[in-house]
Amino acid sequence: MDVVRPEFLPDADASREEMEAQQRAVAEAATFVDDFAFDAARVGRPEGPLVAGVDQAFLDDRAVSAVVCVRGDVVVERTFAVTPLEIPYIPGLLSYREGGPIVDALSQLESEPELLFFDGSGRIHFREAGIATHMGVVFDVPAIGVAKNLLCGTPDGDVDGLADGERVPVLANADVTAPDGEVIGYAVQSRQYASGAQSINPLWVSPGHRVSASTAADAVLASTAGYKLPEPTRLADAYADEAKATVE
Numbered sequence: 001m002d003v004v005r006p007e008f009l010p011d012a013d014a015s016r017e018e019m020e021a022q023q024r025a026v027a028e029a030a031t032f033v034d035d036f037a038f039d040a041a042r043v044g045r046p047e048g049p050l051v052a053g054v055d056q057a058f059l060d061d062r063a064v065s066a067v068v069c070v071r072g073d074v075v076v077e078r079t080f081a082v083t084p085l086e087i088p089y090i091p092g093l094l095s096y097r098e099g100g101p102i103v104d105a106l107s108q109l110e111s112e113p114e115l116l117f118f119d120g121s122g123r124i125h126f127r128e129a130g131i132a133t134h135m136g137v138v139f140d141v142p143a144i145g146v147a148k149n150l151l152c153g154t155p156d157g158d159v160d161g162l163a164d165g166e167r168v169p170v171l172a173n174a175d176v177t178a179p180d181g182e183v184i185g186y187a188v189q190s191r192q193y194a195s196g197a198q199s200i201n202p203l204w205v206s207p208g209h210r211v212s213a214s215t216a217a218d219a220v221l222a223s224t225a226g227y228k229l230p231e232p233t234r235l236a237d238a239y240a241d242e243a244k245a246t247v248e
Contacts, residue, residue, distance in 0.1 A: 001106045001113070004140040005029065010099035012086035019096050023129035027177065030133050032123055032184075035210040036142045038114050044222040044231070046072035051223070052113035053232025054102055054135075057240035059247055061085050063098060065105035066240035069113055070232055073225070078235075080243040081105040091151070092126050095134040102135055115211075115219065116143040117232040121151050122208035122216070124170055124185040127177050136209025143208030144216045145185075146233055150204045152176050155187050161199045162189035167217050170204065186217040191228045200228060 003009065008026050011018075034040065042048035050071050057064045059082075066080040083101035090097070098120075121130030122145030130151070136143025153170040162168065168187040172178035185206030192200050207216045223230035229237065 001109045001139055001141070003103065003107065003138055005138050008134065008138050009103065010096045010134065012096050012100060014096070016093070019093055020127060023127040023134070024177070026134050026137050027128040029137050030129070030209045032207045032212060034212045034215050036114065040215050040218065043115065043219045044072065046074070048072060049114035050076060050111060051115045051117060051232045052106075052109070052111070053117045053230070053234070053236035054105070055119040055233055055236035055240050056098055056101065057244040058085070059244055062247075063101035064240050064244045064247060065098070065101040066236045066243055067105045067109060068232060068235040068239050069109065069111045070235065073231070075235065077109060077111045078239055079105060079108045080239065081108060082247055094120055095129075095131040098131060099134055102131070103138065106135070106139060113141060116141050116208070117223070117230060118143060118145050118208065119147070119233050119237065121145040121147045121204065122185070122206035123178070123213070124151055124153050124204055124206040126152055126175055128184070130206070130208070132206070132208025140209070142210040144211055144219060145206045145208050146220060146230060147204040147206075148201075150187075153184055159187040159202050162187070162192065162202055164189060164192045165221060168202075170206070183213050185213050188217050188220050190221060190224045190230065191226070203228065
């Protein structure tokens, strides 16, 4: 994959003010509506788009960034890169810690994914520029953020004990630069226990770039295969651990 917008490459040496200013520029460059050529209804199917899942494992002060490309349930390509981490984790600035390593891994792909799934937020972000938005804009590829925790915004309803396939809109609030009340993502219940004795927390799904919030939620649900995580990021998570074991 080739970088399309190099001016938005994350710079770990920038000041916090410069990082936040760049994130606002990234959000302005992003589009949170559907803008792609593939049939969204075929995501996760054998004849559907090529989807890449991106995740990372960590080894001391290095990131092992893994990418797994799938079409339906067939793995088409996978690769990883090992890159030094230059700054600590700072809420809201994840792409400046992990973005460089992810760029290294995506740049090694021979395939051209039509859709990217990231372990992290997209528009559900203080400045509407989570790692899925930042990387989606850098490569100008449709992207979706799939986070395990809610960074900001307000669920428009109870998210405890949702049934399989249910979703609850996440609305922008005073912590988000989007207009108050705008839907910036969804709590998506990708898997739930049938007994009701225990409950699985939902995923926090948001558009990264060139995808609407509703399509992002649909794509995640279409990509699950009996697990909580959608297959692209679940496979990338497993591959990151596998790759980490080979790194000295």
